[in-house]
Amino acid sequence: MSVVLIGGNGQVGYELRRALAPFGLSAVLDRSRLDLNDPDAVRPAIEALDERPKVIVNATAYTAVDKAEDDQASADRVNHLSVATLAETARDLGACLVHYSTDYVFDGSKDGLYGEDDPTGPLGVYGQTKLAGEQAIVRSGAAHLIFRTSWVYARRGKNFAATMLRLAADREELSVVADQVGAPTSAELIADVTAIALGSTSLDPDRLRTISGIYHLVAAGETSWHGFARHVIERASANGRPLKASPDRIKPIATADYPTPAKRPANSRLNIGKIERTFGLQMPRWTTHVDRTVDQWCEA
Numbered sequence: 001m002s003v004v005l006i007g008g009n010g011q012v013g014y015e016l017r018r019a020l021a022p023f024g025l026s027a028v029l030d031r032s033r034l035d036l037n038d039p040d041a042v043r044p045a046i047e048a049l050d051e052r053p054k055v056i057v058n059a060t061a062y063t064a065v066d067k068a069e070d071d072q073a074s075a076d077r078v079n080h081l082s083v084a085t086l087a088e089t090a091r092d093l094g095a096c097l098v099h100y101s102t103d104y105v106f107d108g109s110k111d112g113l114y115g116e117d118d119p120t121g122p123l124g125v126y127g128q129t130k131l132a133g134e135q136a137i138v139r140s141g142a143a144h145l146i147f148r149t150s151w152v153y154a155r156r157g158k159n160f161a162a163t164m165l166r167l168a169a170d171r172e173e174l175s176v177v178a179d180q181v182g183a184p185t186s187a188e189l190i191a192d193v194t195a196i197a198l199g200s201t202s203l204d205p206d207r208l209r210t211i212s213g214i215y216h217l218v219a220a221g222e223t224s225w226h227g228f229a230r231h232v233i234e235r236a237s238a239n240g241r242p243l244k245a246s247p248d249r250i251k252p253i254a255t256a257d258y259p260t261p262a263k264r265p266a267n268s269r270l271n272i273g274k275i276e277r278t279f280g281l282q283m284p285r286w287t288t289h290v291d292r293t294v295d296q297w298c299e300a
């Protein structure tokens with residue numbers, strides 16, 4: 001068996017090192033071994049591996065949503081052009097490509113939950129380049145699992161929850177948008193579900209091809225960025241963390257009152273029916289892993 005991980009130091013990548021270990025993770029290619037800013041470097045790096053991979057898991061991405069607005073070429077190389085080459089390489093080797101995408105492929109104008117087949121319409125460069133990456137994978141003909149997730153946080157790494165805790169330690173009041181709704185999802189959950197999906201196939205190429213497709217992989221339930229921030233602060237306060245901002249000093253504001261270079265979808269709610277049915281899962285509520293992560297931060 002040979003499973004290769006590209007990007008082992010991001011939020012999801014770090015958790016995948018753990019979750020994929022039982023598959024005999026044979027190599028982890030970090031930026032020092034493969035820089036996705038250079039799409040031409042992708043095929044040689046994969047072909048140079050000691051073992052021919054059965055599964056290639058790509059946990060890299062250009063994730064700086066606002067910065068991407070002024071850095072389109074780089075975001076496109078990492079999120080699209082290199083992913084296209086990776087997918088073609090996977091196809092030629094008969095490997096399955098596991099990849100992650102985002103709620104930001106949608107424009108957020110739908111009333112209900114977004115299904116996998118709903119029309120996309122990214123509002124910014126990050127979402128556009130991620131969508132182009134998805135489309136290139138599907139077009140390549142490689143067996144693939146594309147997991148669209150949202151609002152990712154982890155014990156380790158840069159994320160909204162960690163930012164809220166840092167800000168609440170410094171300021172008495174925080175203002176957070178309350179009219180963008182979605183599901184905070186932990187990198188731990190994403191990595192565990194990835195392992196369950198792969199394990200369900202015993203890494204058999206035919207079975208990997210049978211389950212190929214796009215899946216929405218998010219925690220159950222929904223909240224706003226404001227609800228997320230408030231929950232993190234409440235939990236940390238309950239744990240005795242000294243914070244200047246108490247939960248009732250987290251002010252709900254409108255998107256218009258927090259201008260950012262990139263537009264974000266108002267509705268990021270993704271339907272998880274397909275992933276639950278296919279792999280026999282019941283996703284935990286978003287608060288479950290948030291509580292766990294905040295508790296770990298407070299114990300540290």
Ligand SMILES: NC(=O)C1=CN([C@@H]2O[C@H](COP(=O)(O)OP(=O)(O)OC[C@H]3O[C@@H](n4cnc5c(N)ncnc54)[C@H](OP(=O)(O)O)[C@@H]3O)[C@@H](O)[C@H]2O)C=CC1
Pocket residue numbers: 007008009010011012013030031034035036037059060061062063078099100101102103130148149150151152153157158187
């Ligand atoms: N973060 C979020 O809120 C969400 C993320 N996603 C998707 O989930 C996946 C994982 O995201 P997450 O773990 O949060 O991302 P992180 O920002 O935590 O990590 C990104 C990873 O990509 C690597 N990377 C970035 N640029 C390059 C490059 N040019 N060459 C090689 N490696 C590079 C980074 O390497 P290095 O450590 O060297 O910088 C890092 O390992 C991505 O596909 C993302 O689009 C989807 C929805 C929400």
Ligand SMILES: Cc1cn([C@H]2C[C@H](O)[C@@H](COP(=O)(O)OP(=O)(O)O[C@H]3O[C@@H](C)C(=O)[C@@H](O)[C@H]3O)O2)c(=O)[nH]c1=O
Pocket residue numbers: 063064065066101102103104149150151152159160163174175176177180225258260264
């Ligand atoms: C820091 C801060 C942000 N906000 C708002 C801005 C924005 O609308 C929202 C989230 O802010 P951030 O910039 O931290 O999050 P953002 O980088 O937009 O997060 C996104 O990252 C990419 C990678 C994804 O794929 C998405 O699923 C999503 O997780 O909160 C406030 O209202 N107050 C604040 O103090």
